[in-house]
Amino acid sequence: MFETILRDLLLTRTDHTVELYEGSGSNWRLIKTGTPGCLGSFEDVLFATNDMQDTPVVMAVQAAVRENERVLGLAFVNLTKRSMGLTEFLDDDHYTNLESAIIALGCKECIVPQENVNSKDVERLRDVFTRCNVLLREKKKNIFKARDAGQDLSRLVKGSPEQLKDSIFSSELAAGALSALLVYTDLLADDSNYGKFALEPYSINAFMRLDAAALRALNVLEGKGDANKNFSLFGLMNRTCTAGMGKRLLNRWLKQPLLDVDEINMRLDVVQIFVEDAALRQDMRQHLKRIPDMERLIRKVDKRKASLQDIVKLYQATVRLPFIKDILERYNGESASLINKHFLESLKTWIGPQHLGKFEGLVEAAVDLEQIQAGEYIIAAGYDSNLQNIKSERDSVEDKIQKVYKAAADELDVDKALKLEKTSQWGHVFRLTKKEEPKVRRQLNANYITLETRKDGVKFTNAKLKRLSEQYITLSEDYANTQRALVGKVVEVTATFNEVFEGAASLVAELDVLVSFAELSVSSASPYVRPLITSSDTGDIILKESRHPCVEAQDGVSFIPNDCCLVRGKSWFQIITGPNMGGKSTFIRQVGVNVLMAQVGCYVPCDYATISVRDSIFARVGAGDCQLRGVSTFMAEMLETAAILKAATDKSLIIIDELGRGTSTYDGFGLAWAICEYLTEVTRAPTLFATHFHELTALENSADSGRQTVGVANFHVKAHLDDVSRKLTMLYKVEEGACDQSFGIHVAEFAHFPQSVIELAKEKANELEDFSQLSKKEDGSNEEVNTNHFVGSKRKRVCGPDDTLWGAARARKFLEDFASLPLDQLEYNDAVAEIKRLKSELDIDAADNVWLQQFL
Ligand SMILES: Nc1ncnc2c1ncn2[C@@H]1O[C@H](COP(=O)(O)OP(=O)(O)OP(=O)(O)O)[C@@H](O)[C@H]1O
Structure with missing residues (x-):
């Protein structure tokens, strides 16, 4: 139960710290502390029976304003991987850069300087952490000072301190954050940390940026409520088979998609090898499967907490490495040089006699490998002469004990009823059943010492056995102490190989994930394909017969594939309309998921x-779950959209679903249109915009109005409505062109709404449709007039897309003409005449345009 509670508090909810006290009465002592970012000594409990899937990161952040710009200094420590880093960057009001750094680094906990004010800014900062499920703690400002950072860092970090200077002194803010983090994590208090941390170069532009909303929309990581593992990309792609290491790397890779075409292709090359050669893939999996979590074992060795069993596990991993090398050497295809350079060269050095060969020799000499079958991990007696002597002496005492036993059995003449037992209380003793005891009671009383009489028999000894047993106990203690000291020495020597182990572990983890990708690609019902990658400035995004991998993997789903062609200048911005439940969201998400994968x-x-x-x-x-954060659904939608408008560039991919549905139809449509215009004209990112506002489809023609857009195209998801039975069948096929019906009431029928509700819904929808065409005259009679309300569930348009488009272009022209009048140079009367002229021209043009008339 303790393990379950701990997992929930520290791994799932990440909003608590845990302290464990030991004691009784009024005397309690704190013995363990853990927080989501520093699991501390709880790590052993948390991962005693479960693989460690992720390595938490704790970070420190402090902000400043320089020349009217917000600058953030960020430092982070990964205590499991023993790595740290720091960086400084500019950020906007929404802290979008900070959010992507939190996601990419897998941060679980963050410290910030205590602010006395509860400003909007601090609130927004807090909101970022809440959104990302990060425990935020405020710490005294004075620890965020850069003064000792350089010195402290040089004690903790591997390599020459000279290299560190640039990282430290280039940013005082980040160095201050690092100082605070070192105080918070108390790393300097444990000298086993000295010289062990890797300083990682980190830049917020190193990987594809993902924010919390994108992680959620693309189902990247496992969620608590997931019905099955294929619900998330992590669950689906996780076919790794090493204990823990592969999982953790996959977790990291999913949060840090690559940007460099060559780097992406390098991974794809390796995946291709394992896709194409099934035997190679299977053999590799067989060996990877037997590799334990080397990273955690290395850490135990580092902390000198490893047992002999841990050392044996490391040994079992190292003896697998030559097999892995052989499998890689079997490959002689096109990418042989890549395999050689990326894996084989280092692997060959590591397993050679100078490195792991020595370690294997150590284990084979030091550990009694034969005893392992019996589950005993002990130092082989032959490894140390002292240990050997103690063992021989103890064996001879044991022989003598056997002789005494035999003599007693002869003397008491109870045949096989006399047993020799080893107890924790008295050492070796004799035992007789209660039934036999009366037969020899006289002899026992005369020559033996009775120790205990219980149901299961009588335990007794004699002077000889007592003396020998005491000798045996002393020798066993000596033996155990000598064993312990020797295990300590073995762990000490093992620690000298840690750097090689670390290299081997990361190589194995990488192979594990890449083989896992290959396994997924070939085992899916329809195999996956290798994508062609082009740089962000060139090429389009073309996906033929694409599927959503997680939806496709659900039981009972027969997935309909769809093409998506985001072509620059032509269909870079796509508006997707269609009935509810038609597959719009699935389609736009699947494009995001494909790009991420x-x-x-x-x-x-x-x-x-x-x-x-x-x-x-x-x-x-x-x-x-915005309600939990105290933000309304609509506000959350607007906040997320604001972040997109601020931070997206032409190199981003934007996926927007049903924007503006949380407010009135008018406001929603207005916002959606304005956002689309901004995205097509300013941001210019490839975008998939799924909407129920059919009027938005008019944007497609906006290029005709002379504006520079990225290429807008309409698509719709197809559904079939049977005229006779009124049955609606979703075809899930995405086709070119707009759709002008939403079928909302049909979907309600599917959901088995009461018939009366359906009927009323239809009636009201019709009323609105009529209302949009009829306006009541004051005398109460109905007269058909042209109104321009975008209302009605089916939104039968009084003004069509062409009206809107033409009208908007004409209105723009009017405003431009008006703006270009030299009013400051004209006489008053001339100015009035000019304006009247413009107005009357507009009136004439607007006579046939329903949309324009609403403004006149
Ligand atoms: N291409 C497809 N092939 C098979 N089933 C699909 C496909 N796309 C979607 N579905 C199924 O249809 C369901 C509804 O899809 P989705 O949520 O994408 O519709 P939607 O058009 O966004 O609906 P709404 O407008 O109501 O939000 C999905 O849960 C999925 O089970």
Whole structure:
């Protein structure tokens, strides 16, 4: 139960710290502390029976304003991986850069300087951490000072301190954050940390940027409520088989998709090898499967907490490495030089006699490998002469004990009823059953010492056995102490190989994930394909017959594949309309998921794919759990959209689903249109915009109005409505062109609404449709007039897309003409005449345009 509670508090909810006290009465002592970012000594409990899937990171952040710009200094420590880093960057009001750094680093906990004010700014900062499920703790400002950072860091970090200077002194803010973090984590108090940490170069632009909304929309990581493991990309892609290491790397890779075309192709090359050669893949899996979590074992060795069993596990991993090398050497295809350079060269050095060969020799000499079968991990007696002597002496005492036993059995003449037993209380003793005891009671009383009489028999000894037993106990203690000291020495020597182990562990983890990608690609019902990758400035995003990997993997779903062609200047911005439940969300998300998978280095669920690298994916889909954060659904939607408008560039990918549905139809449509215009004209990112506002489809023609857009195209998801039975069948096929019906009431019928509710809904929808065409005259009679309300569930348009488009272009012209009048140079009367002229021209043009008339 303790393990379960601990897992919930520290791994799932990540909003608590845990302290464990030991004692009784009024005397209690704190013995363990853990927080989501520093699991501390709880690590052993948390991962005693479960693999460690993720390595938590704790960070420190402090902000300052320089020349009217917000600068953030960030430092982070990964205590499991023993790595740390620091960076400084500019950020906007929404802290979008900070959010992507939190996601990419897998931060679970953050410290910030205590602010006395409860400003909007601090609130927004807090909101970022809440959104990302990070425990935020405020710490005294004075620990965020850069003064000792350089000195402290040089004690903790491997390598020459000279190299550190640049990182430290280039940013005082980040160095201050690092100082605070070192105080908070108390790393300097434990000298086993000295010289052990790797300083990682980190830049917020190193990987594809993902924010919390995108992670959620694309189902990247496992969620608590997931019905099965294929619900999330992590669950689906996790076919890793090493204990823990592969899982953790996959977790990290999913949060850090690559940007460099060559790096992506390198991963894809390796995946391709294992996709194409099934035997190679199977053999590799067989060996990877037997590799324990080397990273955790190394850490135990580092902390000198490893047992002999841990050392044996490391040994079992190292003896597998030559097999892995042999499998890699069997490959002689096109990418042989890559395999050689990336894996084989280092692998060969590590397993050679100078490195792991020595370690294997140590284990084989020191550990009694034969006893392992019996589950005993002990130092072989022959490894140490002292140990050997103690063992021989103890063996001879044991022989003598056997002789005494035999003599007693002869003397008491109770045949086989006399037993010799080893107890913890008295050492070796004799035991007779209660039934036999009366027969020899006289002899016992005369020559033996009775120790205990219980149901299971009488325990007794004699002077000889007592003396020998005491000798045996002393020798056993000596033996155990000598064993312990020797295990300590073995662990000490093992620690000298840690750097090699670390290299080998990361190589094995990488192979594990890449083989896992290959396994997924070939084992799916329709195989995946290798994507062609182009840089972000060139190429399009073309996915032929693409699928959503997680939806496709659900039982009972027969997935209908769809093409998606985001072509620059033509269909870079796509508006997707169609009935509820028609598959719009699934389609737009699947494009995001495919792009993410490709940049992680995996094959994609398509028949053909070419992808222009994206530096970020922004997604606004679904409401999420915003109520918990004290924000209304609509406000959350607006906040997420604001972040997209601020931070997206032409190198991003934007996915927006049903924007503006949380407010009135008018406001929603207005916002949606304005956002689309901004995205097509300013941001210019490839975008998939799923909407129920059919009027938005008019944007497609906006290029005709002379504006520079990225290429807007309409698509719709198809559904079939049977005229006779009124049955609606979703075809899930995405086709070109707009759709002008929403079928909302049909979907309600599917959901088995009471018939009376359905009927009323239809009636009211019709009323609204009529209302949009009829306006009541004052005398109460109905007269058909042209109104321009965008209302009605089916939104039968009084003004069509062409009206809107033409009208908007004409209105723009009027405003431009008006703006270009030299009013300051004209006489008053001339100015009035000019304006009247413009107005009357507009009136004439607007006579046939329903949309324009509403403004006149
Ligand atoms: N291509 C497909 N092939 C098979 N089933 C699909 C496909 N796309 C979607 N579905 C199924 O249809 C369901 C509804 O899809 P989705 O949520 O994408 O519809 P939607 O158009 O966004 O609906 P709404 O407008 O109501 O939000 C999905 O849960 C999925 O089970």
